[in-house]
Amino acid sequence: MTNNFNYLFQYLEKENITIDKKEFEFQIQSHPDYPSLLAIADTLSFFNVDNGAMRLDSSEIEFLPNQFIALLSEEDHKPELNFVERKGNTYFCTNDKKPLAISKSELESQWKGIVLLVEKQETEEVLKPQKSYWSLALQIFALVLFVLVLSQFEAALTTNFFFVFPIIGVLFSIAALKDLFGTKSELLNSFCNMTTSTSCTTVVGSNKWKIFEIVNFSDLSMVFFASQFLGLLIFLLSGNTATYFAIQQILLLSAIPVLFLSIYYQKFVEKKWCPICLVIISIILLELGYLFVFQNTTFTLSLKELIVFGFVFLSVMFAWSALKKLLTSQKELKEYQLKSLRFERNYTIFKNSLLAKDKAQLPQSPIILGNKESNTIITIISSPFCGHCKEAHEVIENILEKYHNNIQIQVLLKTNLEAENEERKKLFRSLIKIYKQEGGTVFIKALKDWFDNKNITEWLGLFSVNTTPEFDAIFDSQHKWCEENDYNFTPAIFINGYEYPQMYDRKNLPFYINELVEDSF
The missing domain is CATH 3.40.30.10 (Glutaredoxin)
Known part of the structure; x- marks a missing residue:
């Protein structure tokens, strides 16, 4: 059974039921029977959402409401829970991908006889997420402050515009490491799993080559784009952007073999495409093209500039290494906490302890x-x-x-x-x-x-x-x-x-x- 609950959240939204998605995911992961249908039903009950799971023959589909959760079979895969919405004579089934329109006969052929229904109670309050606008306000403030800093330098527009590439690169690098950062996004999940041949999680988490046990493509992209951003800011302060772009051209040209290696690994080793990785590759190629078109670079480098950028690069690398260790420790701690809660909330173990006296x-x-x-x-x-x-x-x-x-x-x-x-x-x-x-x-x-x-x-x-x-x-x-x-x-x-x-x-x-x-x- 899938660990992605977007289909369930869509169903709840259609029923005008609002819950805290992050809290739901934490509570269900701590359930001793996670990720079963029982875990889903119990967690919905925890959020004061009336629900019921039942067995139903395919001949009784027409008696169901227009929206429900059903267990459906899929080709070459285990049966999965889907959000099913009826519109006229057509049924739209959603799991973790785009809705798939099927006929009633096709639905009956995939039917596994398990249905989950929810009902909103007017008299009870459903636990709702608490929205915080501080994070958005801080992001806007940081962006405005950054633009004001750039306006203090008499640099060409083409020079300032180059900041866009490393910023986008860092964001997509974070997206590639979404499991490590604990980021959740329905849009991101849809983008990464747009087809059966795409999976960001599979590619990013792969270690079929031993070198990936030490460093992987996501680490390289994070360090690369972060050092690009900080390097440009420092060289902009020193008024020597021409040397910076010369260094970048050398690095970008040197990165081309790594890009082809990443494509080869996705195509022939993992046999899955990572859309985010492909976007990162595109950003690097765009950077290279941008420099050749808009920057007239002369490859005259002094030892001083090389030492400065080398210091920036190493500082970013060590900072990322420390941050990754911290994030990994937090992730492991959360996983340990969830395992502990599953054990503690196991009813059989609890009952044995209860009846011990x-x-x-x-x-x-x-x-x-x-x-x-x-x-x-x-x-x-x-x-x-x-x-x-x-x-x-x-x-x-x-x-x-x-x-x-x-x-x-x-x-x-x-x-x-x-x-x-x-x-x-x-x-x-x-x-x-x-x-x-x-x-x-x-x-x-x-x-x-x-x-x-x-x-x-x-x-x-x-x-x-x-x-x-x-x-x-x-x-x-x-x-x-x-x-x-x-x-x-x-x-x-x-x-x-x-x-x-x-x-x-x-x-x-x-x-x-x-x-x-x-x-x-």
């Missing part, structure tokens, strides 16, 4: 949230005066918001009333009274307000109820149970009576809910 006979709690008939019971023992309980309650609230029809939440408020002052006693009594009189929604709001502000006087004024000691016996029995079973610290979370494993972060609890609801123990 004996089941606890928890005391009854009068505060029950969610579905009171559900067999999936999450119990939280907490205290309003616990510093870590706020985070635990936020996790529980998020679970309750998404799965309120499927799970039961029991809340035990741990306190020794005999040791509390009157204000604190009133707070505990008020919380349970609010639940009894106003219900779970108001109780959650009151508890959240307490954790957000923790001002007992203001809170009692905001949530004023008549309190009585009628529930003190419940508090006493809960406190006694905690003492007898050595639960002296809060928060503590239990799932169907089994204590949540200490080695697991409580923030990961939502990832197990779907399996917990379907499981029985």
Whole structure:
């Protein structure tokens, strides 16, 4: 199954559902079953997107909506998920390439019987990306500043225009190393995979020749164009651009064998074309042609100029080497993090850890949230005066918001009333009274307000109820149970009576809910 989710993002956009694509890709890569359909469905659920995967015979295609995700067979390839859009009697199928128009009979011949549908809920908020305009503003500022710097030199337009080539070259070099830089672009992916015989990732990541284990074409292009840019800027400052262009002509002529070597490698060794690599080759040839047409260069070079450009070139090479090591380390760290998360979020391993301890006979709690008939019971023992309980309650609230029809939440408020002052006693009594009189929604709001502000006087004024000691016996029995079973610290979370494993972060609890609801123990 493809790791490119452009087809899914197109489907979501058609359904007017907006999600953070980068966050989606991170979350799905951390799923233990990545990149399966289950991983896609679970990650969509994480983003509050209602979805359902089902088996459907090809004879039932006409009953599907005009837009859906389907598993289709492809020639000489494994079946892949496609975004299918129906327009009249024609179906447009999109994977990671351009939409392909096929008839209903062709769709039926490729049909593998798996469909994924999503639905936008009007009452729920879908997690949306947070747009930041700082990066764009800084880029525009840098461009304006660069143009202002160039305007201070009395250089010919043809000289200043040469800056365009190394700038474009650096950008395409970054695009060629998109996996290393972590750049994501639908346009770039489409450009690199425009046909079955093109793949930038395959060519750039290839090491069929041993020399590519040390240095590859992408490294050379990055260093080459970056040193061109900085070299021109330095020689422009010194007023000696003629020598610079003489050096460039020599370098460009020397690069021609490397260009032919790159073409040979793509054609006969890897047997895949890299469109970005071909663009870089074209830029170098254009530079060479530009210099011969617009620059009257005399090959009179002094040792001083050669040393200056050599210093620039070596500085760029060492800087790129250091930066590449840093980027590689970050990439490896991210991959390790994803592998770690996949292990941590594996339900089978989690369940084994959960059931490793004996089941606890928890005391009854009068505060029950969610579905009171559900067999999936999450119990939280907490205290309003616990510093870590706020985070635990936020996790529980998020679970309750998404799965309120499927799970039961029991809340035990741990306190020794005999040791509390009157204000604190009133707070505990008020919380349970609010639940009894106003219900779970108001109780959650009151508890959240307490954790957000923790001002007992203001809170009692905001949530004023008549309190009585009628529930003190419940508090006493809960406190006694905690003492007898050595639960002296809060928060503590239990799932169907089994204590949540200490080695697991409580923030990961939502990832197990779907399996917990379907499981029985």
